[in-house]
Amino acid sequence: MTQPATRQPATRTPAPEREPISMFGFWVYLMTDCVIFACLFATYAVLHRNTAGGPGAAELFSLPFVLAETLILLTSSYTAGLGLLSARRGERRAMFAWLALTGLLGLAFLGLEISEFRNLVIEGNSWQRSGFLSAFFTLVGTHGLHIATGLVWLGVLADKLYFRGLMPGNLRRLALFTLFWHFLDVIWIFIFTFVYLLGVTS
Amino acid sequence: MNVVHLLTGATDNPIWGRLTLQASQHDFITMGAVITMVAGLLAIVAGLTIFKKWGWLWHEWLTSLDPKRIGVMYIAVAVVMLLRGLADVGMMRAQQAVAAGHPGIVDAEHFQQIFTAHGTIMIFFVAMGLMFGIINLVLPLQLGARDVAFPFLNSVSFWLYFAGMVLVNASLVIGEIGATGWLAYPPLSELAYSPGVGVDYWIWSIQIAGIGSLLSGINFMTTIIKLRRAGMTLMKMPMFAWSVLNSMVLVIFAFPILTATLTLLTLDRTMGMHFFTAGGGGNAMMYVNLIWAWGHPEVYILVLPAFGIFSEVVPTFSGKRLFGYKSMVFALAAITFLSYVVWLHHFFTMGAGADVNAFFGIMTMVIAVPTGVKVFNWLFTMFRGRVRFTTPMLWFMGFVTTFVIGGMSGVLMSVPSVDFQLHNSLFLVAHFHNMIIGGVVFGFFAGLTYWFPKIFGFRLHEGLGRLAFWFWLIGFITAFTPLYILGMMGATRRLDHYDASLGWQWLFIVAGVGAALVVVGVGFQLLQLGWSIWKRKDLRDTTGDPWDGRTLEWSTPSPAPEYGFATLPAVTTRDPFWEAKQGNKQAIAPAPAVTNITVPHNTGLGVVIGAATGTFGFAVIWHIWWLLPVSLLATIVTIVARANDDDTERVIPAKELTV
Numbered sequence: 001m002t003q004p005a006t007r008q009p010a011t012r013t014p015a016p017e018r019e020p021i022s023m024f025g026f027w028v029y030l031m032t033d034c035v036i037f038a039c040l041f042a043t044y045a046v047l048h049r050n051t052a053g054g055p056g057a058a059e060l061f062s063l064p065f066v067l068a069e070t071l072i073l074l075t076s077s078y079t080a081g082l083g084l085l086s087a088r089r090g091e092r093r094a095m096f097a098w099l100a101l102t103g104l105l106g107l108a109f110l111g112l113e114i115s116e117f118r119n120l121v122i123e124g125n126s127w128q129r130s131g132f133l134s135a136f137f138t139l140v141g142t143h144g145l146h147i148a149t150g151l152v153w154l155g156v157l158a159d160k161l162y163f164r165g166l167m168p169g170n171l172r173r174l175a176l177f178t179l180f181w182h183f184l185d186v187i188w189i190f191i192f193t194f195v196y197l198l199g200v201t202s
Numbered sequence: 203m204n205v206v207h208l209l210t211g212a213t214d215n216p217i218w219g220r221l222t223l224q225a226s227q228h229d230f231i232t233m234g235a236v237i238t239m240v241a242g243l244l245a246i247v248a249g250l251t252i253f254k255k256w257g258w259l260w261h262e263w264l265t266s267l268d269p270k271r272i273g274v275m276y277i278a279v280a281v282v283m284l285l286r287g288l289a290d291v292g293m294m295r296a297q298q299a300v301a302a303g304h305p306g307i308v309d310a311e312h313f314q315q316i317f318t319a320h321g322t323i324m325i326f327f328v329a330m331g332l333m334f335g336i337i338n339l340v341l342p343l344q345l346g347a348r349d350v351a352f353p354f355l356n357s358v359s360f361w362l363y364f365a366g367m368v369l370v371n372a373s374l375v376i377g378e379i380g381a382t383g384w385l386a387y388p389p390l391s392e393l394a395y396s397p398g399v400g401v402d403y404w405i406w407s408i409q410i411a412g413i414g415s416l417l418s419g420i421n422f423m424t425t426i427i428k429l430r431r432a433g434m435t436l437m438k439m440p441m442f443a444w445s446v447l448n449s450m451v452l453v454i455f456a457f458p459i460l461t462a463t464l465t466l467l468t469l470d471r472t473m474g475m476h477f478f479t480a481g482g483g484g485n486a487m488m489y490v491n492l493i494w495a496w497g498h499p500e501v502y503i504l505v506l507p508a509f510g511i512f513s514e515v516v517p518t519f520s521g522k523r524l525f526g527y528k529s530m531v532f533a534l535a536a537i538t539f540l541s542y543v544v545w546l547h548h549f550f551t552m553g554a555g556a557d558v559n560a561f562f563g564i565m566t567m568v569i570a571v572p573t574g575v576k577v578f579n580w581l582f583t584m585f586r587g588r589v590r591f592t593t594p595m596l597w598f599m600g601f602v603t604t605f606v607i608g609g610m611s612g613v614l615m616s617v618p619s620v621d622f623q624l625h626n627s628l629f630l631v632a633h634f635h636n637m638i639i640g641g642v643v644f645g646f647f648a649g650l651t652y653w654f655p656k657i658f659g660f661r662l663h664e665g666l667g668r669l670a671f672w673f674w675l676i677g678f679i680t681a682f683t684p685l686y687i688l689g690m691m692g693a694t695r696r697l698d699h700y701d702a703s704l705g706w707q708w709l710f711i712v713a714g715v716g717a718a719l720v721v722v723g724v725g726f727q728l729l730q731l732g733w734s735i736w737k738r739k740d741l742r743d744t745t746g747d748p749w750d751g752r753t754l755e756w757s758t759p760s761p762a763p764e765y766g767f768a769t770l771p772a773v774t775t776r777d778p779f780w781e782a783k784q785g786n787k788q789a790i791a792p793a794p795a796v797t798n799i800t801v802p803h804n805t806g807l808g809v810v811i812g813a814a815t816g817t818f819g820f821a822v823i824w825h826i827w828w829l830l831p832v833s834l835l836a837t838i839v840t841i842v843a844r845a846n847d848d849d850t851e852r853v854i855p856a857k858e859l860t861v
Contacts, residue, residue, distance in 0.1 A: 021351050025424040028454060032416060035458035039492060043466065043477065050483030052476070127475050131483025134475035138466065156842050164848075173845075 019172050026176050030183050033146075037187050040139040041194065048199070050131035057132070057199025060125060066196045069112050070188065073147075076105035077185040080178045087166055087174055095166075099158055102181070106151050113144045136195065143191060146184050153177055219825035220399070225377045231308060235289065236375050265804040267353040268764050270657055272360050273338030277650070279367055280331030283323050286371070288721060290320035295681075295714040302710075303702030313698035314381035318404065319370070321384025326408050327367050329504045329638065332646040334363070334418055337446055337507060339657050340649070341422060343755035344440045346431025346773065348766045351424035353802045354844065359418040361812025366411025369819050373403035377823070380404040383696065385493050386467070388478035388486045393471045399823050402471065406819030409464045412457055419453030422446060431754065433772035433791070437531070440753045440776075441524055444531055445510025448538040449503050455542070456499035463492040472822060487552060494545040502541040505637065506534060508645025509576055512601065515594045515648050516580045518749050520587030523777065526579040533572035533579075540569040550618045551625045559618040566616035570609060577602060592749070593667035597648035600675045601640055608636025611686065629689025632682045639678055647674075647727075655743040659761035663741065666730035670723045677719025684709035684716075752780035757790075765801055768859040769793040796859055800851045810840045 048057065083098030117137065120126065127137040157177055161170050214220045228236060250256050263271055293316050297306045308316065342350055350356050373379040380400035382391045391401045426447045430439065439447075467489065469475040476482035478489040517524045524530065546554060546562040580602070589595065611633040615621045624630060655661045688709050693700070700706055734741055743760040757779045758767060771791040775781050781789035814836040821829035 021424060021428045024428055025351055025420055028420045028423055032420065032454050032458045035455055036462045039459050039462035043462075043488065043492075046485055046488050047477070047483060050476075050485065052481070052483035127469075127473060128482075131476040131479075131485065134469065134477055134483075138469060138475070138477075152838070156845060160846065169848075 018169075022172060022176065026179060030179065033183070034187075037139075037142070037190075040135070040142055041190065044135040044139050044195065047131040047135040052130035052132075054130045054133065055125055057136075057195070058202065060120065061196050061200050063196065063200055065112070065116065066192060069109055070192050072105050072109045072112070073185060073188050076102045076109065077182050079105065080181045084174055084178045087161075087171055090166060092166065095161070096158070099154065099161075103151060103154050103158075106147055106154070110144060110147055110151070113140065113147075117141070139195065140191060143184065143187055146187075150177070150181055150184060153180070214825045214827075216828070217826075219821070219827065221376070221824040221826065225399075226375055229312075231293075232312070232374065239286075239371065239374065260806070261804065264809055265357075265806045267349075267357050267802040267804060267808075269338040269342050269350050269353070269356060270762060270764075272356055273335045273340075274657065275360060276331045276335030276338060276363070279364060280328050280335060283327040283331065283367065284724070287320055287324040287328055288724060290316050290323070291717050292721070294320065295710075295717040297698060298700075298710045299707070299714040301697075301699035302704075302707035304699065306699055308698070310698045311381055314383075314696070315379050315400065317696055318381060318383055318386075318400075319374075319379045322379070322404060322408060323370060324638075325384065325500070325504075326411050327363075327370065329642050329646075330411070330415060331363065331367075332643075332650075333449075333504055333507050334359070334415070336511070336646060336649045336653070337418075337422060340653055340755060341425065341443060341446055342429070343656070343758060343762055343766055344443055344753050345426065345429060346434060346754045346767065346770060347425065347429040348770075348799065349429075349801070350421050351429055352421050354805065354808065354850070355417055355421050357805070357808030358811050359414040359421065361808045362414030362417070362815060363411045365812040365816030365819070366407040366409075366414070368816055369403060369410065369823075370407035372820070373400065373407070377403060385497065387493075388467065388470070388484075388489050389480040391467065392479050394480070402468075402823040405464050405468055405471075406823055409461065409468075410815055410819050412460045412464070415453060416457040416461065419450045419457060423450040423454060426450070431770060431773055433774050437528070438773070438776045441513035441527070441530055442507070442510035442753075444534055445506045445513065448534045449506040451538055452499040452503045452506070452541065456496045456503065459492060460496040460500075463489065463496065466492075468822070472825075490549055490552065491545070494548045495542075498545040498548065499541045501634075501637065502537060504642045505645070506537065508601075508642050508649075509534070511645045511649035511652070512580055512598050513576075514753065515598055515652055516583045517777075518652075518751055519590045519592055519595045520584045521590075521750070522583055522587040524579070525582035525585075526575070527776065529575055530579055533575040536572040537569060540565060540572070544569060547616055547621070550621045556618075563616050563618045563621075567613055570613050573609060577606065592651075593662070593664060593671060594648040594652045596668060596671045597644045597651070600671065601644040601648070604636050604640025604644070604675075604678065608633055608640055611636065624689060626694050627689035628685040628693045628695055631695045632685035632689060635682055635685075644674075647671075652749065653755075655741075655748045655760050656746075656755055656758070656762055657760075658738075660734065660738040660741040660743055661748055662734045663730050663737065666726055666733060670726035670730060673719050673723030673726060677716045677721075677723055679716070680719060681713050681716025684713040747779075750783075752777040754779055757782075763859075765799045765854055765859070768796055768799075796856045798856050799854045799859065801854060803850055803852050805844070805850070807840050807844050811837055814840065 079098045080102040083095050083102060086092075086094035086098055120133075120137075125133055127134045154177060157170075157173055161174070164170060226236075250259060263275060266272065293308060294313070297308055297313055297316075300306050306313075338350075338356070342348065370379070378398055378400040380386055380391060380396060380403065382396060382401060382404070386401055386404055389395055426439075426443055436444075466475075466477040470477050470479060470484070476484040478484050478486045480486065513524055513530060544562055544566045546558065547566045550559050550563070580598070591599075611629070615624055615630065615633065651662055651667055688706055691704070691706065693704075693706055746759040747756040748760070749756075754767075754773070755762070771793045773790055775786070775789050778789045814833045818830060818833040818837070821827070821833060
């Protein structure tokens with residue numbers, strides 16, 4: 001629903017004509033998503049001290065854990081880029097290998113995030129505890145939701161690439177996917193910095 | 203057991219959520235409205251069945267990806283919603299006319315629901331619907347393009363708008379709408395103070411419609427940037443297209459804020475979070491900031507296309523080029539930018555401090571400057587022109603008068619110290635109706651009359667249009683001038699009754715008379731439409747250019763064919779069609795040979811996405827948790843199905859084209 005580029009490259013409209021249109025539209029969509037994250041960051045900034053007597057960022061977050069998450073996600077962004085390069089060179093096997101690695105790293109990231117959330121909830125620090133935790137769960141959770149969406153997209157795309165081949169329309173879709181994936185990386189870097197690093201040090 | 207169910211600790215029925223049979227039991231007045239609405243729906247269903255039109259409706263309209271058809275559907279829905287919003291007006295005006303020291307005809311709770319529904323419906327389902335409708339009808343043709351950038355997405359946007367519309371109307375039949383005002387400020391809109399389904403209905407109807415608007419914004423922006431006719435540089439673009447571009451920039455940067463804000467309020471209400479709650483570390487003032495960071499640009503999202511319409515209507519009916527094209531473009535850009543830095547003037551009284559208030563007050567005053575530039579440019583376009591006072595021009599003249607009055611009252615309130623007196627008063631209500639009716643609605647009426655023949659192939663009856671205009675204008679002035687006075691006298695907005703000794707009643711009665719005149723005006727508009735359809739042979743537009751137009755859309759036959767243009771010759775000037783008619787042979791290049799054209803297939807998947815998303819909203823409203831994953835999965839499966847469909851276009855052979 002949030003993917004504007006659902007328009008198909010039609011069998012008869014040449015793909016090169018559609019390429020710049022889809023690219024531009026997708027960039028605009030990414031900017032709208034960026035505004036959504038901006039709102040969530042602003043909300044977090046306003047609420048991050050409103051702990052309502054509960055624990056604050058410094059007591060809850062573990063930097064080594066988050067560093068692992070970050071490295072996994074950054075690596076997945078790198079492998080996604082390599083997947084696109086292989087696809088453009090027509091190297092099918094390498095492309096599938098890189099994309100599979102991207103998917104696994106994405107799953108690992110998501111698994112770590114879910115386990116972090118689970119631990120917080122078990123310790124009684126759920127989103128209902130305070131305004132700060134509401135903002136935290138929503139900001140980080142929205143990013144996680146995007147990662148999950150990206151993984152579903154990657155699955156559908158891999159299926160298409162496998163059964164219909166590296167035709168221009170599919171290459172364009174893959175390029176859009178990698179844009180989305182890099183975008184989530186950039187958002188995560190801001191989360192890492194503002195939520196975790198600044199949270200633990202302040 | 204459902205996860206959400208466990209986490210929220212709700213005690214709803216596992217199958218029906220909090221939906222019970224009591225939800226559709228209402229008092230006398232609401233029941234009347236419900237019966238009217240259900241009867242209307244049944245009449246439509248019966249009519250379609252008796253005349254065997256279901257197939258026609260499905261194949262020709264509901265599944266169409268033709269932007270002109272989608273536009274007509276937007277406008278049809280918006281007109282029906284206008285009638286619904288007017289019914290709310292009737293009740294509010296009647297209530298306030300009689301409620302001097304008297305409880306009146308509806309109780310306080312219902313009165314609050316009525317003004318909430320009125321504002322929500324008029325902005326999201328009337329003004330936005332008319333706007334996206336007109337953009338769909340006109341923009342691709344004006345750019346000399348055959349379609350929008352993403353035709354399927356366009357259909358999805360419409361069906362999300364439709365799903366939101368269905369939810370806001372369902373609230374009347376099953377349940378209730380919020381009693382919170384059209385922007386549902388917390389903590390009032392939080393679960394603690396509004397435990398019913400009303401606020402949830404409000405959230406989900408505008409959340410879904412809002413996502414539709416956001417997708418439309420992306421679509422039209424891409425269309426303008428990427429699909430203009432060869433030779434049409436940005437500075438040769440028709441002014442309507444410029445206004446849409448600016449409006450869509452606002453959509454793209456403002457609607458995500460609405461999406462995020464409504465999501466946060468939803469999380470508060472359904473997951474027990476503390477964003478805007480009174481306790482637990484919430485901050486209600488943050489909601490007010492966020493919602494107006496969307497809400498103020500929203501006003502300009504609506505009014506800029508209306509400005510664009512007048513920028514087409516005035517030159518055409520004055521027989522002159524638009525005066526000050528470049529200054530119009532810069533004025534639009536300036537308004538677009540400034541509309542992001544004035545949101546705080548909606549709550550000067552919140553206590554942000556003198557410095558902050560001063561900044562936003564000054565910015566608000568500054569925004570009047572580019573708006574003034576536009577008004578003067580239109581007037582200078584008329585100056586020494588051969589002006590034809592057709593119905594669209596009458597709407598323009600009415601607009602200039604009412605909009606300038608509204609603008610002046612706005613600048614008055616931009617002074618924070620004055621605003622402290624007038625905040626939340628009927629003066630404010632009169633001000634923004636002056637802007638939205640006098641600016642937005644009059645503009646859209648002018649545009650509908652102007653472009654009607656291009657879409658349907660016949661003109662609207664002129665005499666009835668004039669009659670409608672005069673009833674609207676006089677009714678509007680009669681309805682809102684008393685509200686300015688009442689506001690000065692200290693009448694706050696949203697009063698369901700007041701003390702008789704205040705001496706306000708006669709002014710409320712005058713306002714009621716004005717509203718009645720507006721209703722008569724709407725009646726004449728409906729009559730005009732019916733009469734024009736009846737007499738369509740006499741009103742037929744055989745030339746494709748009924749008004750001696752200037753831009754590319756008038757170079758097509760009326761009604762414009764599905765593919766818009768048979769050939770796409772390059773243009774070299776502004777107003778290329780006008781220049782070509784004046785004998786400038788370079789204005790439009792010689793037409794290339796006619797070739798086969800591909801257009802998108804019809805598809806019902808947009809309808810499915812709308813239905814699934816609407817169901818999702820309904821499920822959250824009523825806490826029917828099992829339905830959430832079902833409807834979500836249906837949406838995802840539909841999107842994937844569309845992504846895997848490679849056969850989405852069909853060919854219209856060259857020999858079938860109308861050249």
